[in-house]
Amino acid sequence: MAVELYVENSFLKECQANIVSMDGRFVSFNQTIFYPGGGGQPCDKGLMQQEGQAYKVVNIRKENGEIVHELDRPLQSRSSPVIMKIDWPWRFRNMRYHTLLHVIAGYIYQHYKALATSSHIEKEYARIELAFPADVIETVPFEQLDQSLKNVLAQPHDVHTTIISRKEEEKKEGAIKTVINLLPQQLHKIRIVQIDNIDEQACGGTHVKNTKDIGDFSIIKIQNKGPKKKRIKVKLID
Known part of the structure; x- marks a missing residue:
């Protein structure tokens, strides 16, 4: 289960995370700053960076206790960490x-x-x-x-x-x-x-x-x- 960093610090705008599972464009990490939505509040928006490439976060949802991040395309590497960046104005x-x-x-x-x-x-x-x-x-x-x-x-x-x-x-x-x-x-x-x-x-x-x-x-x-x-x-x- 991912560490939900937004729970402790809603003002955290960026973090590094490691991939736990990946199915095409759908990825789970060991920790995340992206809120998956709930209680009437929309999910976060933002970007992920890996090996010089930027990936748009299309959607985030909580599924069977895991936070699943849907990206605009699959990540290039399963082993390399990503840098998560929140769309802060949103x-x-x-x-x-x-x-x-x-x-x-x-x-x-x-x-x-x-x-x-x-x-x-x-x-x-x-x-x-x-x-x-x-x-x-x-x-x-x-x-x-x-x-x-x-x-x-x-x-x-x-x-x-x-x-x-x-x-x-x-x-x-x-x-x-x-x-x-x-x-x-x-x-x-x-x-x-x-x-x-x-x-x-x-x-x-x-x-x-x-x-x-x-x-x-x-x-x-x-x-x-x-x-x-x-x-x-x-x-x-x-």
Whole structure:
């Protein structure tokens, strides 16, 4: 199983890796900086270099516990190491969006006990679906949500990641316990992403180190997705 370097350091842009298996354009390595996607966050993009040749990373996926990198053509050598290089603007954009979605989920849960049911980062925006208690949804001032979130993020909040045991995390109350109960039982070690005073979630994706790195944003649409559900679409402003 490859060492997932992005789990410990989302800001690592380059590394060397050795080939573990190769089937044409599909390659697995002993370690990788490429996030394979998941939880609504797209997979990384980038390049690999080997013996003076550059190969585009077309797709990355996790398959039977292994991270498989699909390249634009087969590597020339099975024995030579590669240099992995992340498409940093793409990675950093997704890190900003992913952290912002956590902020929205945390804020909504703190104030209205609504749970995030899904989220996805699209090409031009990101969206999150939230399920509200029946007796609360009609009282939520959605027209003020954009400014309320910006008020929260006017002050910087550090983002921390830790790996803890499932038993330890199941003792917690609130939204995090609900999420943990949905994870596969065979998963004994869980990565927790915590945003100071805002959110705490089980998450395997990449994030910024501080909410100040999210930058400016705007809620572009709030849609009804049922009697107790809302979809919020948000766009980063560069």
